[in-house]
Amino acid sequence: MAINNIVILTGAGISAESGVATFRGPDGLWEGHRVEDVATPEAFARDPIMVQRFYDERRAALGTVQPNAAHKAFGRLDREWSGELLLVTQNVDDLHERGGVDPAHGGRLLHMHGALKRVWCLACDARSDWEGPLLAQPPCPACGASALRPDIVWFGEMPYHMDRIEAALAAADLFVSIGTSGAVYPAAGFVQMARAFGARTLELNLDVSEGSHLFHESRRGPAGELVPEWVE
Numbered sequence: 661m662a663i664n665n666i667v668i669l670t671g672a673g674i675s676a677e678s679g680v681a682t683f684r685g686p687d688g689l690w691e692g693h694r695v696e697d698v699a700t701p702e703a704f705a706r707d708p709i710m711v712q713r714f715y716d717e718r719r720a721a722l723g724t725v726q727p728n729a730a731h732k733a734f735g736r737l738d739r740e741w742s743g744e745l746l747l748v749t750q751n752v753d754d755l756h757e758r759g760g761v762d763p764a765h766g767g768r769l770l771h772m773h774g775a776l777k778r779v780w781c782l783a784c785d786a787r788s789d790w791e792g793p794l795l796a797q798p799p800c801p802a803c804g805a806s807a808l809r810p811d812i813v814w815f816g817e818m819p820y821h822m823d824r825i826e827a828a829l830a831a832a833d834l835f836v837s838i839g840t841s842g843a844v845y846p847a848a849g850f851v852q853m854a855r856a857f858g859a860r861t862l863e864l865n866l867d868v869s870e871g872s873h874l875f876h877e878s879r880r881g882p883a884g885e886l887v888p889e890w891v892e
């Protein structure tokens with residue numbers, strides 16, 4: 661089968677070698693909190709200070725990490741692949757962009773769970789690029805109100821770009837999943853969807869994941885080695 665249309669899904673594992681904590685790593689906790697308990701609209705309503713601190717720390721930490729060989733390999737693929745390519749990431753870091761995947765290049769990169777460097781104003785609904793902390797409740801760049809929240813998809817909220825993602829999965833010849841435990845939906849269901857439409861499916865992951873048995877092929881190892889090998 662000729663491979664022309666590729667859909668790639670990445671998770672926290674692709675950024676692990678850059679020093680970004682995964683969710684279900686050794687303790688997968690933040691200050692003793694399960695992510696599912698911090699990354700929810702209920703937690704934000706209950707304790708906005710705690711939630712803002714959680715994201716301020718992760719946003720600030722982006723300045724201390726660099727894209728790794730896996731991110732850079734996808735930068736090369738984005739530049740060289742003439743067929744259809746959609747890179748869907750569950751990650752909220754900016755390492756795919758800094759690894760060379762150009763978001764402006766035909767919209768090939770989608771952050772289905774949002775991004776740390778974006779904010780959402782609950783007063784005027786504007787979404788804006790953002791670098792600094794939100795703890796001090798700074799004014800919205802669009803309306804000046806102090807009602808900014810991280811532009812991140814929390815548990816119980818609808819992920820972004822689902823229409824584009826589902827259309828690409830339906831047309832995919834190849835679906836590749838990298839560095840994800842397959843524990844969170846709807847992302848964990850993409851492999852079944854791609855297979856249902858006849859795509860070949862490949863997993864590149866350090867450990868066995870909740871979805872490994874669903875793939876045609878599953879390779880074990882660090883993304884920093886497996887991804888450049890696969891892209892070459």
Ligand SMILES: CC(C)NC(=O)[C@H](Cc1c[nH]c2ccccc12)NC(=O)[C@H](CCCC/N=C(/NCCC(=O)O)S[C@H]1O[C@H](COP(=O)(O)OP(=O)(O)OC[C@H]2O[C@@H](n3cnc4c(N)ncnc43)[C@H](O)[C@@H]2O)[C@@H](O)[C@H]1O)NC(=O)OCc1ccccc1
Pocket residue numbers: 670671672673674676677682683684685695696699750751752773812813814815816817818819838839840841842843844845846847864865866867868869881882883884
């Ligand atoms: C916990 C789980 C059971 N819960 C869910 O799935 C829920 C509920 C649910 C929906 N459908 C279901 C069906 C069944 C059961 C439950 C549900 N899903 C939702 O709430 C979703 C929204 C989920 C998104 C939540 N936000 C995130 N992130 C942003 C926040 C933030 O980042 O702070 S999810 C977050 O957790 C997930 C973490 O998973 P991974 O990225 O896979 O990371 P993890 O640490 O788990 O695993 C790392 C893997 O990498 C590997 N690895 C490690 N190092 C390396 C290495 N070096 N190289 C290679 N691999 C490596 C490891 O082996 C491991 O396998 C990611 O998705 C990540 O984005 N929303 C929704 O369903 O809305 C409803 C709806 C529907 C219609 C209309 C309206 C509403």
